[in-house]
Amino acid sequence: MDFRLVATDMDGTLLNDQRRIPEGFWKVLEQLREQDIAFAPASGRQLATLQTQFERAGEPLSYIAENGTVVVHNGEIISLTTIDGETVHSIIDAARESSVDMGVVVCRPERAFVERFDAAFREEGSQYYLALDEVEDLHEVVNDEVIKVAIFTFADAEKDCAPVIRAAAPGANVVVSGEHWVDVMDKSANKGHALATLREALGIAESETLVFGDYLNDTELMKAAGTSYAMANAHPDILALADEIAPSNAEAGVVVVLQNLLSEEL
Template sequence: MQFRLITCDMDGTLLDNAKNISDDFWPLLGRLQEQGIIFAPASGRQLETILDMFEKAPNPVSVIAENGALVYHDGEIVSLTTIDKTATMRVLDAIAEHPEVGWEVTLCRADGAFVGHTNEEFARLTAMYYHKLNVVDDVRDYVNDDVIKLALFTRGDPEEVAETVLKDATGDDLAVVVSGTQSIDVIHQDINKGIGLQELAAKVGVPLSQTLAFGDYLNDAELLAAAGTSYAMANGHPQLKAAADHIAPSNEENGVVRVLQQLLDS
């Protein structure tokens, strides 16, 4: 295989719709690692969550977490980009001014995530993505200069909400990333999964031309653009499929595993 670093989104890409990793993936991962190929999940999920999900890996994986704000390799965090406290509060103020959107907010820091206790169902769902989660009275009390991102759930169209409600609040220093059909991440302007891939590739000494990336949604756009070769999932966002080099079978068809098996066997 010509690729030395493979990175892959999780939800809607490697995971099926039930949020499971196929049993066929683990022996495939073993084959990759035996050949010295680095596999790095790239997700908006928390580092601890991703590491828990890859406990079955024959060898430790590298990780691009929090949509690129945190990069992990060889047992340590090698890159971490945070948001200024004032900028975080500015976004939280804008959210408070628009309760009609039906927000739920997760405040993400390197030392854990924080969610308000007002919605127990949301806290339970959030725990699936953030294994190191604290349920608190008010997330504003936990804002400091170590915030990585704000993960927002909205009951409206996230693309419309990002363009109208959040556009002015984010200013020039923050980026609004639509990460799902009801999800928005607010992160540092200079951060995305593509930057995370560049940071990881530089750390391990792999040229971007020898990287391969899989994704399905808009928060994967920079990741696929940065990689030497890119695959969008058949179930992916139309914009992503239009920009990718190739289309992989859907996540429900085990598309990532099928493509990698073909590449390894060719």
């Protein structure tokens, strides 16, 4: 298998069940670099969070952050997709009025904002948003720099939360990014579009890309790659879509697959 770019989702994919990067990944990253193969995390997580998680990797490292609304290459943002303010205001109101227990995160490239202060919600949100500010009214932070709205629910995101948010944002891209998370972006934004943007910057063909994913927000990422791997723990729709199945994230499946492929390349 010839590949020149690897992109992987984080939660449920590269990260183990303790939400940490497996120790074996760092040796694999060295091997990728030795063979001139680019690597990029492709996550719903905030750019600042990803940069902290991969600080050990040094540079160069590309990033697909916030479900594809932010793409970074050579230390610069090469793609930024914003969402219109009217949609953001509608989502905030819908979440406040809903009987479903949910909390909203308004995301801008450099920071994210919440108006819900309870410990359980803050603990969940801070795992994904390192640069996170508490404000009294989310409506006041909405401007033309908002790239995403993330909604956390203690209920079932796919069954209980997503229908409410889709009704409030009918023209947006509403994706279920985890068991308890729904993300909303501009209709043009997704991980697949971001991957194509990064490929073009690197001069790499679609057939030379390899991706890993596990959840519904990875759908376009899987479709935009030459070869796609779903984790064994993936959502059924992602398992059905993928070209190959990797061991679960708990078994460091991304590391295992890459180790095997890199040994074949030698």
